Amino acid sequence: MWTRSVIVLWLAGAIPLAAQSPTYSVGRPPTPEEIRALGIAIAPDGEGLPEGSGSVAAGREVFAAQCSRCHGPNGEGGVGATLVGGQGTLRSARPLKTVGSYWPYATTLWDYINRAMPFDQPGLLKAPEVYAAVAYILNLNGIIREDQVIDARSLRKIVMPNRDGFIPDPRPKTPSRQR
């Protein structure tokens, strides 16, 4: 029975694929270098995270050198966004949306620092520096301990305070007929 259902599934998958053979045959397969260069997107399950690790202490130094001029010495914000605080404010009249209070996934922090920061030199930081900066910002928000080291394994296990704070778009059930 098990073998039989596998065959059925295999056939079900194979038929549409056979119908999808290329029509135009433009372009070429990407080179390994092209795929590697594009491989910076990090999934919320941690897929794509590179090797390396960073401690809170190392992150304090990275942050002071690369982040604090815009985000303030302790992530309190400036030209750049406020990175710290705001937990418990989302229901208030003045919610403070930060990494700690709002961001649902720690992997997003890694991905965004790696691709977009520092603002004037995106992509500058090496993987261990990104891990370290992430560790420091998470520690500032009370999400990890002072002595913790962040790597691919530990990062994907972190449950952010607002992980369950999002719901899918409920429209178009939202009010439209009120005048």
Add this chain to the structure above:
Amino acid sequence: MGAAAGAGLLVPSRDAFALDTPGKLGTPLGPYGERSPFEKAVRWRRESQTPETGSSFTPLQDSVGTVTPSSLHYERHHSGIPTIDPSQHRLIIHGMVDRPLSLSIEEIRRLPSVTRTLVLECGGNSGSEWADKTGVDVQRSYGLVSGSEWTGIPLSLLLAEVGVRPAASWVIAEGADACRMERSIPLPKAMNDSLLAFGQNGEAIRPAQGYPLRLINPGWEGNTNVKWLHSLKLTNQAYMARDETAKYTELMPDGKAWMFTYEMDAKSVITFPSGGQTLPRRGPYELTGLAWSGRGRIERVEVTIDGGRTWENAHLQEPRLPIALTRFRLPWRFDGREATIASRATDETGYVQPTREALIAARGRNSNYHFNGIKFWNVRADGTVTNVDA
């Protein structure tokens, strides 16, 4: 003289026009056009210490018709406008596909193309209107919307070429700007009507709009229309990018936030007369504005001149294309009495543009994005026009 005057009824005299001097030649033909030096409409943006990120707003108050000149199309950049040599640019489709593909722009342009006239609106357009003090003019309050003719190839065509694996359900789109901005696009949208656009308004897309290649997701918030597109990765999950979690999500009063709010709801605004303008004298005017919906055609636009007590159908410019700017017009006579004017759009799904008060009642004031409420302008007795705060 008498004969000349008589002839003047049939043949206009040169002297009847404000030409400098008879016989003065104009400027020579040129290779690339400029607008009249008397036309001054420009985009507006906030002063910033980081001018590479931010928004510039289309001068809707000066708009006519339904196409936004590419040079006045609103902008939203996150790390500046890259300079990209199209001969060096490639689109790579990879991830959960049978045949990963690397394509040059030249190769993409050899494929069967389509052209669509579409509205494009920033998810954050009219964010000013959630506050007590609303936007003072139509440019700064509703100007993150523009209309263009886009030319490109259906994304579905290339997805068939690469052979999407059955387990794939999302497409992660990434741009080649400095911050490599990314968004997760559900596969059904990509298979349905997404375009890989290389043309805008009859020419190559402008650098500020994504040259040489832009993902166009008809009816969806501007941020998903990834500019400078260089990567499409097929995956089985959304990647929870910064711009679909920390940003472009709407925080509700109960502390929960909406995410993946892609479609832009029906919306309209009067562009003339609007805040900051002045009617120079009493008499006849054409009241006009723009309406659009991310869900289809505009079916009706009603206009009030008495603060919302009574509404009258405006004339809609044809053709009314789905997910496109629709111009509405209504003849109106300014008789020197104060008038409070507004427009209200209904799209083909039956959705009616809500009031600002209804939106705030439903969503609070902290959702930032997707404001589509009715905008009132006050025409004062002296002809000046201002915004109206509740």
